[in-house]
Amino acid sequence: xxxxxxxxxxxxxxxxxxxxxxxxxxxxxxxxxxxxxxxxxxxxxxxxxxxxxxxxxxxxxxxxxxxxxxxxxxxxxxxxxxxxxxxxxxxxxxxxxxxxxxxxxxxxxxxxxxxxxxxxxxxxxxxxxxxxxxxxxxxxxxxxxxxxxxxxxxxxxxxxxxxxxxxxxxxxxxxxxxxxxxxxxxxxxxxxxxxxxxxxxx
Numbered sequence: 253x254x255x256x257x258x259x260x261x262x263x264x265x266x267x268x269x270x271x272x273x274x275x276x277x278x279x280x281x282x283x284x285x286x287x288x289x290x291x292x293x294x295x296x297x298x299x300x301x302x303x304x305x306x307x308x309x310x311x312x313x314x315x316x317x318x319x320x321x322x323x324x325x326x327x328x329x330x331x332x333x334x335x336x337x338x339x340x341x342x343x344x345x346x347x348x349x350x351x352x353x354x355x356x357x358x359x360x361x362x363x364x365x366x367x368x369x370x371x372x373x374x375x376x377x378x379x380x381x382x383x384x385x386x387x388x389x390x391x392x393x394x395x396x397x398x399x400x401x402x403x404x405x406x407x408x409x410x411x412x413x414x415x416x417x418x419x420x421x422x423x424x425x426x427x428x429x430x431x432x433x434x435x436x437x438x439x440x441x442x443x444x445x446x447x448x449x450x451x452x453x454x
Contacts, residue, residue, distance in 0.1 A: 254293040255386045261303040261375055261401070262313070263411070268375035268399060270303075271392035275371010275403070279303075281317050284331065289318040291357050303367065308408045312365040318355045332363045366406055373401040374414070380422060393421035 258269040259278075281288050281299050288298025302314035319329055319336055329336060336358035376395025383394040392398050398418040402410040 255384075256297075256389050257292075257295045257300055258389050259301045259303065261305070261310075261373065263305050263375070263399065263401070266377060266397075268377045268397070269379075269390070269395070270373055271376050271389060271395065271398075272374040273371065275369060277367060277369035277371070277406070279312050279315070279365070279367055281315075286317050286319070289355055291318060291355070304364075305408055306364060310367045310369050310403055310406045310408065312367055313363060314359065314361040315363070316357055316359050319358045320355060331360045332365055334360045334363060336360050368406045369403045370405055371403060373403075375399050375401060376418070383422065383425070393418040393425075 258271065260267050260269055262268075279301050286299075290296050290298045298318060300314075300316040301312060304311050304313040315331070316339060317331075317336075319331075337360075338356045339359045374392040376390070376392050376398045378396040379390060380394050380396060384390065392414075395418060396415065398414040400410075400412040400414050401408060402412075
């Protein structure tokens with residue numbers, strides 16, 4: 253399986269990759285009548301989201317989704333009041349192909365859509381490329397900067413810096429020969445009490 257394109261979130265004037273989620277209410281294209289279609293092995297789920305924090309509220313700032321290229325070119329599609337722009341491929345196919353079901357990944361940007369998410373996000377920045385694996389999403393501990401974000405109905409209530417915890421896991425991984433990486437991955441998890449780094453090798 254190919255490494256997947258992560259959703260992102262801008263906090264503290266910095267862009268973080270969303271590595272792990274727990275909760276309900278993040279955006280899904282089906283909420284606006286769009287069924288995702290995978291156009292790339294790097295995005296099997298078929299859509300990408302970029303979030304932001306505005307006045308302590310979670311908002312959707314950019315969306316990439318598959319839309320009929322023909323319908324967009326004919327001006328029949330607006331999403332959140334914006335005309336989608338093709339991004340993959342950037343050049344639309346010949347006109348004769350636009351009036352069928354031809355789909356192209358389109359981007360809707362510069363939006364600010366409130367998201368009623370309740371739960372937690374683990375987000376990371378500055379990936380340690382020595383730990384990169386070409387499969388799925390990169391685990392949170394592989395980032396040198398890690399934050400835990402806690403939301404209640406879309407309101408950001410808590411930001412915790414978990415960078416030191418991630419560093420402990422990376423150091424343990426490096427110093428433990430023959431340790432299966434999937435075991436280390438499971439050491440970064442949510443519990444009912446708090447987000448804890450547990451199950452580290454002795």
